[in-house]
Amino acid sequence: MNQAIRSTWMVAVAMFALLFGALTVVxxxxxxxxxxxxxxxxxxxxxxxxNRGAILVGGDPIAESVPSSDGFAFQRKYTDAELYAPLTGFYSLVYGATQLESAMNDQLSGSGNELLYDRIVRLFSGAQVEGASVELTIDPKLQQLAWDLLPDGVKGSIVVMEPKTGNILAMVSKPSFDPNKLAGHSSEKVVSNMANLEEVPGLSPFLNPATESLVAPGSVFKLVDTAAALESGKYNADSVLDNPAELKLPGTNVSLPNYVNGGCSARTKADFSFALEQSCNTPFAQIAWDLGEDAIAKQAEKFGFGQSFNIPVNVTASQFPTGMSKDLLAQAAIGQYDVRVTPLQVAMMTSAIANDGKLMKPNLIRTVRAPDLRVLQSPKPEQLQQSLSADHARQISQWMVNAVDRGIARNAAIPGVQVAGKTGTAELLAGSAGNNSWFTGFAPADNPQAVVSIVIQDVDLPTGSQLTSPNAKQLLEAVLNK
Amino acid sequence: MSDILTTPKSRRNAELLLLILALAVGVGANALAGLDQDKGFSRDFYVQSLTLAILVLAVHVVLRFRAKYADPVMLPIVAVLNGLGLAMIQRLDVAMDPPTTAAARQLMWTGIAAAVAIAVILLLKDHRVLRRFTYISLIISAALLILPLLPGVGMELNGARIWVNLGFATFQPGEIAKITLAIFFAGYLSTNRDLILLAGKKIGPLQLPRWRDMGPMLAAWLVSIGVLIFQRDLGSAILFFGMFMAMIYVATSRVSWVLIGLVMIAVGGFMAFKLFPHVTARIDGWLNAFDPDVYNRAGGSHQIVQGLFGLASGGLTGTGLGQGRPDLVTFANSDMIITALGEELGLIGVSAIVLLYLLLVSRGIRTALGTRDAFGKLLATGLSFTLALQCFVVIGGVTRLIPLTGLTTPFMAAGGSSLLANWLIVALLLLISHAARRPAPPAGLAGTHPPAGRPGRRRDSEQARLAAGAGEGEQR
Structure with missing residues (x-):
């Protein structure tokens, strides 16, 4: 009997051994x-x-963690929520994190490498983990002004950037949303709030339109054609361009007309200055034919097309189509067909022209500070690439100044200041009444302080032009009067 | 009958010392959990700590007077496990929104269980008395198992019909039935093992029993299947049958019984898998736990997967008491308390707990080896093996070693019936160990024992076998 009892014990020991094994595996x-x-x-x-770090603008938190008593220690809270929503993104239990909340998560949550020392100290002191705070390059007054200049109900974005540093001073988009609605800890509420937000026309709560929406650029793309022409060596400031009222597109039975209401019809031969001032279409279509698709595409790449990068939020790559027939190339040359840009891309190419051809990497982060205010990061201005020669950049600036002084961008003029600018109108699908209205420019032309790029999407022409050049003027004035 | 003799020493002082250590662990755990939840030393903490200390010390004092040769390690192990369980239940109470009061109920049941244990030690004095109640135990077992099925009395909870409503609390009679069944099996087998030992056919080295002696085993099998069908309680079914298999094997020393038992389990298990959806679902949730369909299905693998996440987040050293999120697991304070402990105490802590169970089981088996009567041997083995099996089923279930079944972790999980039953088991084991370790009775039985003063000597096993056949049933 005792032998059997011992065997029973062995079975019990074997069962426990299996348990130790199973626990170790798991x-x-x-x-x-x-x-x-x-x-x-x-x-x-x-x-x-x-205790997640705050996102700060001008020293004030636009996103911060406040103590909470609903089962979680902290609740994420957004101030001026709609104004900054595309930048901060949201931090949600249900939908995860987006935009800066996601891109800067390592720093905000305190899990980044820079905070290793802090974590070790906390491990022994038992103190709570605290994240680093992130101060943005955004100027709150400019941001607010840009927001106010975009009327509710329109879809559009404004980017204000320092051409010399790439620092972004303002970046707003409408329609916007309140990230507080997605940061709650009740899944049911958050899900129903998200369903409501997705009903809002033109809004995608996951995206920052200024960096992630792709829009037809229209005539602002002529800046790329001009740069390509000058850089090719085939053209110079004195080149005389054919400016027919319309251009027959080979292989089709349509022709490409000049802008009907503009002053283009005044001349059949034009120089670059006149073609840009009046935003004539036919000269640029012919330049594209002359230089070829590859040359235009290459210049577009030098301005940043085809690259996606992080500022630190993700910027979608702007596109210039390839393998086009002649008729399509003519349309692409004036920013139609399948040319698609982010509003930030337009600001970037403008800032390269403003900054003697040097394209600076756009940047949103001024400093990252540990909880004890020690500076962990303060990004230095970084040159992405040389987009065009300094001489050609200055030449194009001069023509853009002419476009404001006596061309169709004249509503952006500021008395006593040399403002450089280029407008654009992209027709949307045939049959749709709407257009994308653009302005991009900078001031002062001889020592550029700020680039302003504005796009208003899907509006009629008069509303579009009213919301672009005049608003750019106000924003540039605000920068210069600081 | 073979004996293993130890020097008859009381060892109560060693028990007291271990008890103080045990209480330090249990109370310390409660204090740490409270501090980490920023609750500090609340009134609950003092009430729980004091009550626990008074209860186990009371048992200790009773042992000093009534069973002074009882095993000195069992009570401290139970004190640690009960204390740790209470601390975790209290910690989970606080974490719930709104806070629950399971710890207060658990403390009340600890009191009841300890009181019943004391009563058993005081009133029973000698475990051999129980042998008189062999068939009464069978009737009581049957009654306890049928009780939950009666309309009005029984109630169904979470798919299993194993509860009765006492008005102030619910109770699982099946927990007590495992003890009464153990008493019945021990009584029946110790009386009838001569008959059962008569061999039937021999196949190779395997000595098969006679068909007519298969009755008891068939009965045990049917009881288990009945529990599975009518109460839908897979865990208890495994427990009852496993206990019986261990006991009939110990009674006969024949491996053939085990093989027959395993075949019956295979047949029963396969039939259950094919016929009963609740068993099929359990197996499916075990094999395909990470299949999205199984995970999201009601009664699917959500619970076990969440438990695994808890264990994994604890890792080697654990998050520390009060610092994890064990409350995310369904039934964290009862069925899944091992995952809660694994999360906060880590692999190291939960291994220590499992080691305590192994130690408790080993002391029980040691008691079986040392006791002098067959009934005691069978009862002690049956009860100890039941504890081991219960740990295996429950911890193996939450670690996905075997399918998850709804058994409770002895002494730790929230649940009055389980606590009471396990304290009763320990009270019985303590009594048996007292009988095993006390000095040999001087008169009448002296012939079957070596003279005093030759401790630790093991008798020749051949002689033991001879003696076993003759003297076994007549010891009382």
């Missing part, structure tokens, strides 16, 4: 996999119990 060997599992809300809950 808690040691499979632990990393299980912790990374999508269904594992623990990782998320851990993140939501952290």
């Amino acid at each position: 808690q040691f060997f499979q632990a990393d996999n299980l912790n990374a599992n999508d269904w594992n809300s623990r990782t998320l809950y851990k993140d939501f119990d952290i």
